[in-house]
Amino acid sequence: MKKFVFILLVGLLSVFAFSQVKNPDMIFDATLSEPDTLDPHHAYDTASGEVIFNVYDNLIAYDGGSMTDFIPMLSTVVPSVENGYLRDDGTTYVFPIRKGVKFHNGNDLTPEDVEYTFERGILYDPAAGPMWMLIEPIFGAFTVRDLVEEYVGASWDKIFDSKMNPTSKEYETALVNFYYDVIDPAIEVVGDEVHIHLVRPYAPFLNIICNGGGWGAIIDKEYSIQIGLWDGKAEGWWKYHGWTKEQSPLFDHAMGTGPYKLVEWDHAQQRIVLERFDGYWKGPAAIKTVVIQGIDEWSTRRAMLEKGDADIIAAPVQYLDVLKSMQGVTVIEGLPTVQITSLGFNWEIKPESPYIGSGQLDGNGIPTDFFEDENVRLGFAYAFDYEGMIDEILNGLGIHVPTALPEGFLGFDASLPKYTLDLEKAENYFRRAYRGRLWQQGFKMDVLYNIGNEERRVAAEILRDNLAKINPKFQVEVRGVQWPTYLDARENMILPVYIIGWLADFPDPHNFIFTYYHSQGDYGHYYGTKFVEFATLPRPEFGGKSLNKMIEDASLETDPYKREQMYVDIQKFVIDYALTLPLYQPLAIRVHRDWLKGYVYNPIWPGDYYYLYSK
Amino acid sequence: MLNNNEKPLLKVENLHVHFKTEDGIIKAVNGVSFELYPGETLAIVGESGSGKTVTALSTIRLLDENGWIEEGKIQYKDNDVLSLSDNQLRKIRGKEISMIFQEPMTALNPVFTIGDQIIESLELHLDMNKQEARRKAIDLLRKVGIPEPERRIDQYPHELSGGMRQRAMIAMALSCNPSILIADEPTTALDVTIQAQILELMKDLQKEFQMSIIFITHDLGVVAEMADRAIVMYGGEVVEAADIITIFKKPRHPYTWGLMNSIPRIDKDEERLLSIPGVVPNPLNFPKGCKFSNRCFFADEKCVEENPNLEEIEENHFSRCWHIDRMLREMHKVKEGER
Amino acid sequence: MMPENEKVILEVEHLKKYFPVRAGVFKRVVAQVQAVDDISFKVHEGETLGLVGESGCGKSTTGMTILRLYEPTFGRIILEEEDTTPWFMTTTEAKRYIKIMYADRFEKMKQEFGSLDEVIKNLNKEIDKKYAEIYFEQGETGIRQDMMKDLTEKRRYFRKNAQVIFQDPYSSLNPRLRIIEIIGEGMKVNKMGTNQEIRDRVAHLMEIVGLSKDYIYRYPHQFSGGQRQRIGIARALAVNPKLIISDEAVSALDVSIQSQIINLLVDLKNEYGLTFVFIAHDLAVVKHISDKIAVMYLGKIAELTLKKELFDNPLHPYTVSLMSAIPIPDPEVKKKRVVLEGDVPSPLNPPSGCRFHPRCPVAKEICSKEEPSLNEISDNHYVSCFFPGEFKI
């Protein structure tokens, strides 16, 4: 209806179009939502990341739109084995800290700031935060709690009472020593350099600290202590651990070295105001003021773009045609994203699942180990219309990929075989499954999607319709549930299959291959214990290594060429066994006024980098 | 009482009033004529739907928005009421001719005190200032028998009893010394003992104010008590008109006669009431001849076909019937038969 | 006309109906509207009792309370030798009622007279005798069991045998039901025949009340006011009730229609020997239809006697004034009229002593201090006045 009203009035609007630059000294970015928090060690979403990205600098940065090439930032060098700054067989990264860089409050950047930043982030490590990405390569564990428990030899709840005080003197001493023995040595200041020691070589490390969205941002030690962050001391560091978002003083304060200063975050208006930092070490930005405001109504965002009050707007794909007809507006289509939407199989559905009918292979349900049968998985793989989905439903804004690894990543190989819609092939696999019993009996199951996600609903329906075409006894019911319910169901292992997306945390194949195919990966974990057996079985394809081992080794390999080959091998394997059906890699669109100059797209960036822009 | 030498105060001639409704045009009043002389009380008698109220309202052109005077002449003193401008008409309404209504609760505005509503008239018509008007209003309330008028004047209608409300309404109607008071069923909603009070009051006030009253009612008892002259209406027409004694003693229309014999009385012991058969037809469906023909004991084909004129059958006694003779002959038989 | 031995259909004893008035922050009961205050009367089989009075005198409340559309505050309502009072009460109320009305009374009498036989002998009502026997045999519980068993059945019995005709023929008929359903409903509920039989009886009843039986499938809105009242009458007659209470049944009708309905009621009464309580404000109408008339004033019966006696020899000043206030449709009768002063006082705050005294033309000092009781002055003529017959015109 809203769309209709707009189309109706497009004619009226074009009369008023104009192209004179409005507000030349300001960029207004109308986004979907405001940040979650501005604490770089807590933020884990793009809206927060975009602000942090422009207010803070990292040690290194991506070179323009590249996801593999780095340039120095606060570090004057990008460490590599060749230049000698990556040492000790790839376990020590050395960052010489740039001189003459100032924070927004005028403080000078020192190596101590960098050391403080990493240590604070690691000790802070909030639940559901991003810090695992640093803790994992440096310490080989996922959370600081795990580290503490291992070091102290007691569980967290034993060590601390409910008010986060150590329950005994011994524990307190142990906790202090934990800092001296574990944390402090990992990140050291050596002269003008900062040395970071990894527990073992880890290829994606530079990608991780390069990310502009938070966890790599360098904060001002003096300022941070002043506003109540960790005081830098070993004693009592735990008081500064794991706060809720709103407890952190950095929640709505920011003090970085970046090209823009935070002026204001108006929660009511969902508005962030940034102002040019004139003392920026690279020289001041061209645009004085940046306003980022969450505007819920698409119509309003569009109207503001039309009127020139907004320079950039977040635009849903379905309005592409309307946008393209607007004058004075640049629309870029087909930008690759670092996401994959895929369909995963649960190899061991909990028998109490309400979504598997009778739970038997009797035509009225599916057995709990239904998807352990590779013929079933392959049958499903050829029953989905990948091209149709992309062309019809996504308006072409998607890429058909062979596995759950997005295009643009190391190891991506377009020549790998892709599943296509092939009902004959699918039928052959289904006839083979359960020695033909499946074909005779048929099956019945539910496929869930989260309400509001139309793409997922349609994907499920496509699958349903094609399965019914293959054999009318193959009955799938598509059901919508709320997002938390959906996640609960996955958590409880009662979903037979689930359609879900993954957005890269850092642009490394490990972030996808591990997630999807390792039995401890975020998704692989939910394939069930039968999958654990599968993934730990030695494979001739991998020279006797198991799938899990192969994935782990690939992440340690520092030679990019060898690494790439390993990922190709892994992908060939998972295609043969149809471990996951990669439905599509979405493409994005970008909309801004013509007068905005200097736009660069990097899919891993959390948002716009306003330093590059002029009007 | 009736004084034919005197000029009538109000003269209505051949009045036709129509209403537009969803079902069609209703001819509520069809050629009604009457005269009202100074100081007399004229009763207009009839059942619901007879057109008695509409006739009275027409004299000051107070019809609902869907009604209009189709034809006729209304002469008040020297004024041709139908050709008066709205402004001129308003000078007559309330001042020369005023009205009281059946249900004093709804006829008084609930959100103003009775004082406000009386003072309003006084200010409008008699050019009094607030204080004068208030004093006069208190006098009026006292005159209509409301105790403690100084207090009552500031009360709202719902704070008064039914009888008191009607007294207040009368005070309001009499505030400007009108020549004519139109009383539309003023006691129907009241209890008998209160009705007696109001009727007495009206008689006293009539003498004092020297006014004429048009008394609209269906209650023959009240008519007998109050009126000097009566016109009986049925189906929007006058069927009989005469002075009050004549009407009651020598009714010369079957409807008048039937009506009188159909009411239970406390002064007589009748075994059985006479009942007029049938019901008053829907105003759109009256018979084309005599309006009463389908309920009349004495009607024949002629009655159904042709409407008789209102004839003066003796001096100042008018009736609209083809068969007065037959009625006189057979009415005893009818009564017997009913019994 | 009314021999004492004739069968009593309805007996009302000391009936009171108070409506609480609530006010204040906590909605406490601050006063009682004494709508009906201690009235008693009997209606014999085939007899019509007229209840007459001005608005607020409690005549309608009396009717509604007998029908148990209001729960009585106090008193006993006996329908054909059965104490129906507790039938519609809650269990606690019924317990309380039985204790006060029977157990306590019998107990007191037992102490007074000594022997049980003496008590029974001294009771003059059949119903009291019956329960006294039960009481002395089985105690209070015995009475309770007898009265409270088969309540559903008893309630239905009561609803069937006490019918009502309402004032407003427009609102008292369900507009969604056809005439056959309206009239036949009661018969169906009381299983008074097959559908065919019910239909035939409805058609017959319609003819009796003067409606064409062709109208049996019509809806109420297709009838005029008088016809609707006929339907209401037919409905009341349908279940052969022992008692019909008619509440202002003819007041809303036009004069010519009113006479038709009055005649119909008189005919039905004579033909079928119906027992009526006829409630109306119009004394002339009441007079026409009743055998016996109770004049009510402010919740009390002022005077109760046979019709002829009442009109020939009115004894209560209020009755006299009421009669004189009624205009006579005869211009030659210039009767003397008493115009009562003032309004009817509010039943919320009735005058002390005799309730009529502030308006009474012959009130004396005692009238404002003491309340007269309803005394039988002469045979079957009850007056509640200290000076009966003193006021005459």
Next chain:
Amino acid sequence: MTTYIIRRLLLLPLIILGVTLIVFSMSQLLGPLKLLSTYVDPNTYAKMSERDIQILMKQYGLTDPFPVRYGKWVKNLLKGDLGWSVVGKEPVLDALIHRFPYTIELALYALFPIIGVGIWLGVTAAVHHNSFIDQFIRIFALIGWSLPDFVWAILVLLIFYIGLGWFPPGNLSIWANQIVKSASFKNYTHLLTIDALLNGRIDIFWDALRHIIGPVIAISWLWWANLLRITRSSMLEVLRKDYVRTARSKGLPEKVVINKHARKNALIPVVTTAGQMVIGLLTGVVIVEMVFVRTGLGSFAATAAQQLDYASIMGVLLFTSLLLIIGNLIIDISYAIIDPRIRLG
């Protein structure tokens, strides 16, 4: 009447207690996991480990038994602590306090056209019953009544913002916003237009006015149509009353009959409607606030509901029910002032 007011006031805490209990129970029915999902970005939530979930549920106190949680909540409530608003990114009470002035301001400005025009048109239509004017006004009302509010709000935005460039969305222009946020600008009432005048900033006053007119147009159209209909039918009914005939029979000029005798009576039912409207305006005009990017209670409530931010939802509900209860009290009192029958009853 005083006892009536006192009784209503005494009932107030009970009603509020009931409201809190209902609201709280409803939100708790969701279960701790769903409640937790409000605190975490959806993408992160999908990636969270079991341990993270446990830690967060403990941190936000989601695992305590119901009575404990309710008790804690009520205790905090009495201290004015309504919890943390995830959507508002500030304590719920602050979020409400910060947003309510915008809603009040919008409501205040919208009231003039709604009540003034609505009642005036309604009376006019009734007086000219079935005439051309009446038909015209009725069609006018019908369109207002049947047009969905989002369509109308967007239309207003298109015409007055894109088309004519008069009334932009938002609370203020960026420059004005920065002045208002600066220390030199004193917030006396937190109503932008009034504060601007009190600070002597005509430029900001105009800017604030410019931003508020669009939403006012959008709201008032929808609501005055409603008021008009009610006024019209009420007036028509009153015009048929006996006392209007009485007034005419007294010879009062038609203007007095209409304006004095009829209108006051006709307005009695209108007061209720108008009062409900004011409450409705105050408790949030969702769509219009969303479309015009006004930071009022309506847009807050809508966003909170979308994101299942239960602390904010409960806060809004509580606040709204308070407004409703007080508002209804005021309506009843004003009802009594207009209608003497109620005053003494």
